[in-house]
Amino acid sequence: MGELSEVAPAARVEHFDLREGAEIEVTTASGDVRLVEGEAGTVRLTTTDADPATRLARVECAHDAAANRLTIDTKVMKGLGTDKGQGLGRALKGMIGYARHDVDVEVAVPRGARVRLRTASGDLQADATLAGAEVASASGDVRLTRVEGPIKVQTASGELALGHVVGPVSAKLVSGDVSVEGLEGDLSVQSVSGDVTASVVAPGRVDVSNVSGDVTLAVRSGLLVELDVRSVSGQVTSQIALDGAAGEAGERPVTVKVRTVSGDVQVRRA
Numbered sequence: 361m362g363e364l365s366e367v368a369p370a371a372r373v374e375h376f377d378l379r380e381g382a383e384i385e386v387t388t389a390s391g392d393v394r395l396v397e398g399e400a401g402t403v404r405l406t407t408t409d410a411d412p413a414t415r416l417a418r419v420e421c422a423h424d425a426a427a428n429r430l431t432i433d434t435k436v437m438k439g440l441g442t443d444k445g446q447g448l449g450r451a452l453k454g455m456i457g458y459a460r461h462d463v464d465v466e467v468a469v470p471r472g473a474r475v476r477l478r479t480a481s482g483d484l485q486a487d488a489t490l491a492g493a494e495v496a497s498a499s500g501d502v503r504l505t506r507v508e509g510p511i512k513v514q515t516a517s518g519e520l521a522l523g524h525v526v527g528p529v530s531a532k533l534v535s536g537d538v539s540v541e542g543l544e545g546d547l548s549v550q551s552v553s554g555d556v557t558a559s560v561v562a563p564g565r566v567d568v569s570n571v572s573g574d575v576t577l578a579v580r581s582g583l584l585v586e587l588d589v590r591s592v593s594g595q596v597t598s599q600i601a602l603d604g605a606a607g608e609a610g611e612r613p614v615t616v617k618v619r620t621v622s623g624d625v626q627v628r629r630a
Contacts, residue, residue, distance in 0.1 A: 369464070370412030376401040376423040376430055381472040381491065383429040388482045391434050391462035395475060395486040398468035403432065407463045419463050434463040474509065483518075492527070501536075537573075555623075559630055563612040573623045577616060578630035584613040587627060591620040598627040 378401040386393050391407075409415035422431040462482070469475075474492040477484050483501045486493070492509035495502050499517040509527040513520050516534045524542035531538055535553045544562035554573045560566060561580045568575050574594075579585055585600050618625050 369406035369408050370416065372405040372416040372419070374403045374405075374421055375399070376403065376421070377425060378430060378470050378473070379428050380470045381428060381474070382470055383427070384467055384469060384473055384475045385429065385431045386465055386467075386475070386477050386479075387433045388465065388477075388479045389434065389462050390481045391479070392464045392483045392485070393475075393477055393479070394464075394466045394484075395469050395473070395488050395490070396466060397488045400468055400470035401430075402468040403430075404466040405463050406466075416463065430467070432465055432467075434465070472508075560614050561630075563614055565615045566617070568618045568620075570618075570620045570623050572621065575618050575620060575623060575625045577618075577627045579614055579616075579627065581629045584611045585627075586613045586615045589616065589618045589625050589627065591618075591623060591625055593622045594620050594624040596625045598625075599629050600627055 384395070403421060405416055405419055407415045418435045420433045420435055469488050471489055472491040473488070475486065475490060476494045477497070479497045479500055481497070481499045484495055484503070486504045489506045489508065490504065492511065493504055493507055494512045495515065497515045497518060500515065501519045501521070502513055503521045504511070505523040507522065507525045507527065511522070511525060511527065511529045513531045515536060518533070518536045520531055520533070520536060520538045522529065522540045525540060526544045528546040529540065529548065531549045533551045533554055536551070537554045538549050538551065538556045540547065540558040543558050543560045543564065546565045547558060547567070549556050549568045549570070551569070551573060552571045556568050556570060556573065557576045558566065559578045560583070563583060566577060579600065587598065587600060589596055589598065616627065
C-alpha cells in the first residue's frame with residue numbers, strides 16, 4: 361500500500377501599498393491568518409483545494425489607498441448551493457469540502473497596523489507589532505506577540521495567548537484559556553470554562569469572571585494593589601493582603617476583581 365502524502369499548497373501573491381497604521385480586515389471560514397513583519401503590503405494566499413487556481417481566484421482583496429485599508433475575503437460560501445437541481449445533499453457536501461479547503465492568509469503589515477478578523481474556525485497569529493486587534497470567531501486560537509492598543513476577542517472555543525500588550529484587553533469566551541505575558545493597561549475576561557493567567561507589569565484594572573477555571577495573577581513587585589477576590593468553592597491564595605498592599609502616595613493602583621464559581625485563584629508577586 362502506498363504512503364499518503366500531504367498536498368503542497370498552491371499560492372497567490374499580491375502586493376499593496378500599505379502605510380504605517382494601516383487597517384487590515386480579513387473574513388474567512390476555516391483559513392488561518394498570519395501577520396508578519398517584512399515588505400509591508402505583501403499578501404500571500406495558499407490553499408490545498410483540488411482546484412487551487414479557481415479557489416484562489418475567488419478570494420477578494422480590496423485596497424482603499426485613501427483610507428489605508430486592506431480588506432481580504434476568502435469567499436467561502438459565494439456561489440455554493442445555488443445550482444438548480446443539484447440537490448441539498450450535494451450542495452452541503454460541496455460546502456463542507458469547500459470550507460475544509462479554505463484559503464490561508466499571510467500579510468506583511470507595517471508598524472502600527474490594526475487587524476479585524478471574522479472567522480468560523482480559523483486561527484490568528486501575529487508576529488508583528490500591532491496597534492489594535494478585534495476578533496470574532498466560533499472557534500480558533502488567537503496568538504499576538506505585541507499589541508500597543510486595544511484588543512477585543514469574542515469566541516466560543518479557542519485559546520487567547522498574548523505577549524506584551526499596552527492598552528485595554530476585552531475577552532469573552534465560552535471555552536478556552538487566556539494568557540498575558542506582560543500587561544500594561546486594563547484586562548477584562550468573561551469565561552465559562554478556561555484558565556486565566558496574566559503577568560501585570562503596570563497599573564490598571566483586572567476584572568475576571570469565570571465559572572470553571574483557575575485564575576493566576578502575578579503582579580510586579582512595588583506596584584500598589586487593591587484586591588477583591590471571591591470564589592464559591594475554589595481555593596483563594598494570595599501573597600498580597602486581600603485588603604490591598606501599600607505603595608507610594610498618589611500612585612495609581614492595580615485594581616483586581618476576580619469572581620469564580622469552582623476555580624482556584626492565586627495572586628502573587630512577580
